Amino acid sequence: MGRTARRADALLRRRRGGARLLGPGRGGPRSSRHHHVARPAGNARRDHRDRDALARRGGDHLARRRGAARPRGHRPRCDRRGDRTLRGPAATRPDSPSTSEGDHVNIRPNRVKQKLAAGKIATILAGTNDPDLIDQLGLLDVDGIWLEGEHGGVDYADLGNLTRACDLWGMTSVVRVMDNDYATIYRTLDRGAQGIVVPHVNNRAEAEAAVEAAKFAPLGKRGMFTSRQGFGVGDYFKTANDQSLLIVLIEDIVAVRNLAEIVKVDAIDVFFVAPNDLATSMGHIGNMGQPEVQQTVDGALKKIVEAGRAAGTLVNTANVERYTKMGVRVAMTSFFPFIQAGTKEFMERAAAGARG
Structure with missing residues (x-):
């Protein structure tokens, strides 16, 4: 099994383990395994299709669609301190400071x-x-x-x-x-x-x-x-x-x-x-x-x-x-x-x- 396929399998196992999201694109704590709910057979078939799609597209498609694991180094564009996603005029204003790690925050x-x-x-x-x-x-x-x-x-x-x-x-x-x-x-x-x-x-x-x-x-x-x-x-x-x-x-x-x-x-x-x-x-x-x-x-x-x-x-x-x-x-x-x-x-x- 190639690296991308292994990555897809790992992602699907995390999903079956009851991983939940706080919201779109926000990782939340996993539910306890003791509270795992059995998945219908149709979901298993969909998992295989998702895994194949993930493998074909380089491993990122499913992560983006489900809002789960994101590519290494990915950072959503945020405001000055990253507390909320930046939107509106401030998103493109030239004086909007960077939030990259290590940068000075003004x-x-x-x-x-x-x-x-x-x-x-x-x-x-x-x-x-x-x-x-x-x-x-x-x-x-x-x-x-x-x-x-x-x-x-x-x-x-x-x-x-x-x-x-x-x-x-x-x-x-x-x-x-x-x-x-x-x-x-x-x-x-x-x-x-x-x-x-x-x-x-x-x-x-x-x-x-x-x-x-x-x-x-x-x-x-x-x-x-x-x-x-x-x-x-x-x-x-x-x-x-x-x-x-x-x-x-x-x-x-x-x-x-x-x-x-x-x-x-x-x-x-x-x-x-x-x-x-x-x-x-x-x-x-x-x-x-x-x-x-x-x-x-x-x-x-x-x-x-x-x-x-x-x-x-x-x-x-x-x-x-x-x-x-x-x-x-x-x-x-x-x-x-x-x-x-x-x-x-x-x-x-x-x-x-x-x-x-």
Whole structure:
């Protein structure tokens, strides 16, 4: 019996011994021989046909089809650490690091920070706390996904899969936390977030507190723990600060009054003017379009840009061009209006067709 045929026989014996797979292409532990179930005679005949096919095709066909033994040295194409098969834009992005054994594993780059460093506009899409929907949104190729932990249902148990879905598509996971709390901020980062949004930062001391929680020494006092983003990264504590995004929200009138001091705080990547809460703090509840509110928003953005810092704000298709011309570099919006507009048009066209 030749080498290939012997290999085929060995594979079939393993199959008869009850080998199971955790999933397609993933080897799992074998079942105990004491739990072996007799195979029907028809299966035995199929085994011989499979063995012959395996021998004729060099021994690899059956292994590939059954998802069992793979050729020596075979490695599926994976993401930076090989935890899941890479898919989406990150699969072909030139800066996707190799996962070959022995290669140095680099920290995952932060796409929003890359855009800011290049002087480009970074786009962030809000409206989902579901990893499967993030996979679908990955096709849109936005720079980041806003995950709502202040007003939405995101909790620590969710963050692993939510941020991992963003990672697979090369999008920055941006999580708004509940408050400017040291433990809340660094634990959110530990769970895999690439970006933190800190609400209601109203003075310089509060801005400095956000930096202390979000950055490792020497920039801050973040607890020394290797987050999910650091698995396998040898120089993680030296490079994590460069790839973690920190956004502070300017959403109270008192923050606008203190803005000249707030923008002096280093290690903050984006000063984001939030118009809705700002309008409420000015006595114009739910009226972001009120002229005094608009003037205050525009003035705050102008101060941030003039200080040489990155400004961000909530936008829509009607005003995004106006704001980017003013110097806004982080444009965040929800995808709900796009769905509403598309659905409305769809229904109108369907009704028009029915009318003839």
